[in-house]
Amino acid sequence: MATAWSESMLQLVRKMNNFYSPGSSRARCLRFEVADRHVGWILPEMVSILKNFPDVFDPPKDGAISLSSSLDSHAKRSEVMDGVLQTLRRNDALTCLKGWREEKYDVMARYCDTPLMSMERSATSLFGVKRYGVHINGYSRSDDGELRMWLARRSATKQTYPGLLDNLAAGGLAAGMSIGDTAVKECEEEACIPAAIAKKARPISTVSYTYEDGEGVFPESQFVFDLELPADFQPRVGDGEVQEFYFLPIDKVKELLVSDDFKPNCALVVLDFLIRHSCIDPDTEPYYQEFVEGLHQNL
Amino acid sequence: MATAWSESMLQLVRKMNNFYSPGSSRARCLRFEVADRHVGWILPEMVSILKNFPDVFDPPKDGAISLSSSLDSHAKRSEVMDGVLQTLRRNDALTCLKGWREEKYDVMARYCDTPLMSMERSATSLFGVKRYGVHINGYSRSDDGELRMWLARRSATKQTYPGLLDNLAAGGLAAGMSIGDTAVKECEEEACIPAAIAKKARPISTVSYTYEDGEGVFPESQFVFDLELPADFQPRVGDGEVQEFYFLPIDKVKELLVSDDFKPNCALVVLDFLIRHSCIDPDTEPYYQEFVEGLHQNL
Structure with missing residues (x-):
């Protein structure tokens, strides 16, 4: 029943929760x-x-x-x-x-x-302390209803995950900043989205996971926003954290998600988007339940 | 920071996951x-x-x-x-x-x-075996954009949770039935929603939790659908599992969620709906992260 895509996606979900896997x-x-x-x-x-x-x-x-x-x-x-x-x-x-x-x-x-x-x-x-961030899914619907997502490619000079695909905008939640203000700020800084548009981003979920690597333990929760952009709107490279934006059909996004080209936690945020927008069908996706639970692990 | 509503909601989320709580x-x-x-x-x-x-x-x-x-x-x-x-x-x-x-x-x-x-x-x-079901959130938006939800009141003669509030339609996933077909069947049987409309229900999540009571252990996952109904559509009592339907503003729904009048797992399905539809703001809801993780526990 499982497809290669489903297996790869499940592996990614598990990898991002490897702190709770056997052998961690x-x-x-x-x-x-x-x-x-x-x-x-x-x-x-x-x-x-x-x-x-x-x-x-x-x-x-x-x-x-x-x-x-x-x-x-x-x-x-x-x-x-x-x-x-x-x-x-x-x-x-x-x-x-x-x-x-x-x-x-x-x-x-x-x-x-x-x-x-x-x-x-x-x-x-x-110290394995919990980290919180804000991720914004950018998307538009064409006149015939086709859904497309905006993805960003991270700058080649970024300290972490250089050159990989990312959500439209994202950023850590610095001490003292509100979640909503952070979303607007990141949209403005990273994608030159005016505040009047960025403020329409809707908070709709958190995506939480805990992984470990040689540098420690990462329990993270991302506050997720969906931002429907006008069909003719184009984000632009802003503060240099991004090198390019892409506007892609869902099938292409799905294909990229399981490639090595995606920053792993951003791939989880997109998977959550695809589930919430009914781009994934529980009758044909064998790991639907495992995906949803893996996207919302206890911190 | 926490309000009485937040505390009550958190207690409900915890109660529905009491199998994983200390002392279980x-x-x-x-x-x-x-x-x-x-x-x-x-x-x-x-x-x-x-x-x-x-x-x-x-x-x-x-x-x-x-x-x-x-x-x-x-x-x-x-x-x-x-x-x-x-x-x-x-x-x-x-x-x-x-x-x-x-x-x-x-x-x-x-x-x-x-x-x-x-x-x-x-x-x-x-035997504490996992049970799967299908729950359908029914909602409409008025011309001025106000969101309202349809709730059902269970029949007074139902074997379980008689007389309590429930989602628009819901049902267990019987052996051999597909998830999508079950959603359409429950909409037709319980709320007299014609298949042509019920088929527009969109799968968008699972809500999973594990509780125990005197009768055993209940690990359950509900496949959740959102069904936007035409503003002038009225569900009707069908097979007698429901005694009445209500069409309520979100503030009223929120108030009822933490009352004793709601079937507890259906309250979780509504909480998930409220989060996904941005009716709950992470900057003002202190337990936002705890709500989301509590709605999607590992089975």
Whole structure:
């Protein structure tokens, strides 16, 4: 019953959730706790590194590493953590810190919780803290009803996933920014979409998954927006994060999704779009249920 | 930040996933295996009952109860299981079998797998086998763009959840029926919607959850359809499963969702609809992420 496309798509969904697959390092990971809240996952390889900062991290206990309780405010925790990360960055020991962004991410157990601290974006995977972002699906319908999607090709000089296909616009949720404002901002900056049009983007879902790679653990949730663009509207390259935009029929989008040409988490956002827009039929797609659950994993 | 509505909705989402909550009987349950595939969950209270059928069930081993491997075909398994269930029904020991339906459900590890056997619907919870259904959201938009939903009130004589609010139409997926055909059939039977209109229902998601109660374990996945009805169309009471239909503004629907007046799994299907139709804003709904993940739990 399964087709090659279905099998490839299922593999991608599983790969993006490999932290919860058999054989992952999850069983060996320690919880990262701040103020008694579980906010992340620490790979065992990090434990010996963190032991060098005994004033900042308590020794491992009951499967968890905690930030010292003497750090009892958002400001203190953020400042001390920044000092640790700057030290590690100078020591050049951790690859991911070479991509230092000067961009702060909030750290909290759930999105709705008051942030306990903030942390440099490139370091979040070392502590496996949840990251939130905003992705915008751009699409139009022709007069005869045919659905087409806008895809972006990332700049060849992007730090992560250079040259790969991406959603119309997307970006991380920086500390203190609202979700809606981030969507409008990314549309403007990356695709030169005027705010008057970008504000029509409709929030419709989250896509959440947790993967691990050599650089740590990535529990991510993307707030997803659909933006129906006027049929004659063309996004334009803006801040240089994108090199080109494509306006593609759904069959072509489906084909690209399972190619190596797509940034993997953006492929999940498109899969969610295809399901919600009935481009995938549960009577012919054998893994329909597995796709939907894989797109919305618990963080 | 959280409102009373948000808290009530989160409680409902959690209640419908209570099998995976701390304190559930999951840790004490045995896996139910057929032909070496894990197809369900058996509450410890059932183990002594199943011991009375040593030719059918192997003794518990490694946390699992298996159907005897001598039952090596769909036909043999289904027939022998039917014999067991008829015996238990005559003995009057199990409440859920009082609701015997004469309706067969397929048993398989994943929806896309070839069914290993079939089983009387009212007995599925005793073995915690996955159940699949189809739910149809009916809605219209007025000329000024206001969205309204159709809800059904279940007949006072329904065996389960009598008198409670329900989606426009819904039904279990009987062995051998396609998902699309089931949607059209339920629309016709329960709401007198002609096939020509019902066929416009669009498959857009699944809503999946696992709960337990005194009658067993319920891992369920509902294939969800959205059906936009003409503004002047009125569903009518059909086969007597419904007593009345209501056409309600979204604010009223939201209010009813967290009342005791709603069949709980149908409330989840409506919550999914409200999220997909941007009736809930991630910047003001604190549990947006928790809602989306709770609506799509792994079976």
